[in-house]
Amino acid sequence: MEIITSPAQMQGRCLVARRAGQSIALVPTMGYLHAGHASLLREGRRRGNLLALSIFVNPTQFGPAEDLDRYPRDLQRDLAIARETGVDLVWTPTPAEIYPAGYATYVNVEGLTEVLCGASRPGHFRGVTTVVCKLFNVVQPDVALFGEKDFQQLAVIRRMTQDLNLPVEIVGMPIVREPDGLAMSSRNVYLSAAQRAQAQVLSQALARARQLAGQGVRDVGTLLANLRSMIESQPEARIDYLTISHQATLQEQTTVDGDSVLLLAVFFGKTRLIDNGLLLC
Numbered sequence: 001m002e003i004i005t006s007p008a009q010m011q012g013r014c015l016v017a018r019r020a021g022q023s024i025a026l027v028p029t030m031g032y033l034h035a036g037h038a039s040l041l042r043e044g045r046r047r048g049n050l051l052a053l054s055i056f057v058n059p060t061q062f063g064p065a066e067d068l069d070r071y072p073r074d075l076q077r078d079l080a081i082a083r084e085t086g087v088d089l090v091w092t093p094t095p096a097e098i099y100p101a102g103y104a105t106y107v108n109v110e111g112l113t114e115v116l117c118g119a120s121r122p123g124h125f126r127g128v129t130t131v132v133c134k135l136f137n138v139v140q141p142d143v144a145l146f147g148e149k150d151f152q153q154l155a156v157i158r159r160m161t162q163d164l165n166l167p168v169e170i171v172g173m174p175i176v177r178e179p180d181g182l183a184m185s186s187r188n189v190y191l192s193a194a195q196r197a198q199a200q201v202l203s204q205a206l207a208r209a210r211q212l213a214g215q216g217v218r219d220v221g222t223l224l225a226n227l228r229s230m231i232e233s234q235p236e237a238r239i240d241y242l243t244i245s246h247q248a249t250l251q252e253q254t255t256v257d258g259d260s261v262l263l264l265a266v267f268f269g270k271t272r273l274i275d276n277g278l279l280l281c
Contacts, residue, residue, distance in 0.1 A: 001083055003090045007098070010091045011138045014052070018140065022049035026141035028132060031055040032072040032186040033081045036176035040145040041085035043173060047143050052089040053082050054135055059095050060106075061127030072189050091139075098134060106130045109163070112156050115250055116263055117274070120240050128153055129160045136161075136168055143169040147176075149183050151263060151276040155250060175275075177203065183275050195268040198234040202266060202275045205230050209244075209262050213279040218256045220244045231266060240265035240272060247278065256280065 004010045014024055025048025027040045044051045055078055062068040075092065082090050106126050112118075113125035136144065146154050154172045161170055176184045181203030182196075191199060205227045212223055224242055231237050245252050247261040260279045265272055 001079075001087055001090060003079070003092065005092055005094065005097065007093055007138050010052075010089070010093075013089060014050070014139050014141075017050045023143075024048050024050045024052060024139060024141040026052045026054065026135065026139050026144045028054045028056075028135050028144065028146070030057045030071065030186065031078050032074055032189075033078045034176075034184045034186065036147050036149065036173075036184040038081055038085050039176050040147060040173050041082070041087060043171070044143070044145050045086040047145075047171070048141070050088050051086060052091060052139055052141065053087045054091045054093075054139075056091075056093055056098065056131065056135075058098075058127055058131045060099065060130060061124050063121055063123065066121070067187075067190075072186055098131065107133045107160060107164075109156050109160050112152070112159055112250055115252075116152050116241055116243065116245075117265065118152070120265065125153070125156050129156060132157055133160065133164070133166075136166055141168055143171055145171045145173055148172045149175045149185065149274065149276070151247075151261065151274075152250060155248070175277075181207075183273070185273060187271055187273065190271040191268060195236055195271065198236055199266075199268050199273060201231050201234050201237065202264065202273060205264070206262055206275060206277045210277070210279055210281075213256050213260075220252075220254050220256060220260075223256065227262075227264075231264075234268075236268045238267040240267060242266075244279065 025044035107129040108126050158170050242264045247259050263276045265274045
């Protein structure tokens with residue numbers, strides 16, 4: 001396994017692989033890897049002759065009052081998981097290497113980025129699309145893998161890739177959950193024991209929504225009222241958003257159908273967690 005910091009060196013190494021006829025799979029991450037990331041890496045190992053992992057805490061996707069400085073980092077732990085999952089190249093650039101002095105170019109996807117997390121975190125998706133586009137330009141992967149937990153992010157990256165004619169297959173991978181149902185996230189480490197116990201309500205709310213939809217409840221207002229009451233029963237839960245939207249357009253719906261996805265973001269103390277799931281599946 002090679003560990004590379006320089007974008008130029010990473011670009012050169014991937015160019016050699018492509019000239020040798022190797023396909024490249026890329027898993028972009030911000031590090032502090034967990035079993036969810038490992039599932040992406042294992043699938044990437046299956047899909048590419050060369051498996052590349054990027055580890056970069058991207059400053060442009062954090063707002064001024066967000067957790068950039070305290071975002072969890074553990075490179076040695078990440079490298080151990082990378083070795084276990086068969087990674088060939090680990091790229092760990094610095095912010096100065098990605099955004100050198102005078103940097104002034106950004107990628108912006110309109111529409112999909114103006115709702116949900118985009119409304120709550122202005123500028124977030126501009127940072128995401130810019131850095132992912134840069135990663136794609138350096139690595140030029142055949143396939144890139146992302147987790148479905150970040151449902152909106154995945155939709156935005158797919159739109160960017162399509163609109164910019166980037167020759168990359170975007171693969172979404174299922175959410176990996178803890179035994180109690182909580183979606184795995186690097187930010188789960190922020191939760192106190194009490195908050196961690198309360199956060200189980202997110203997957204419970206998803207299960208309840210699917211149960212009600214399966215029983216024939218199709219009115220979105222009725223469903224959301226039920227879920228809101230359920231989540232707000234937890235002392236430290238504060239809802240950022242709770243919606244049922246069309247899975248492709250992310251536009252809010254009034255009636256549940258086969259394209260309906262429940263999307264939610266909830267604070268437990270200062271920690272903001274997201275989750276989602278299709279309702280009729």
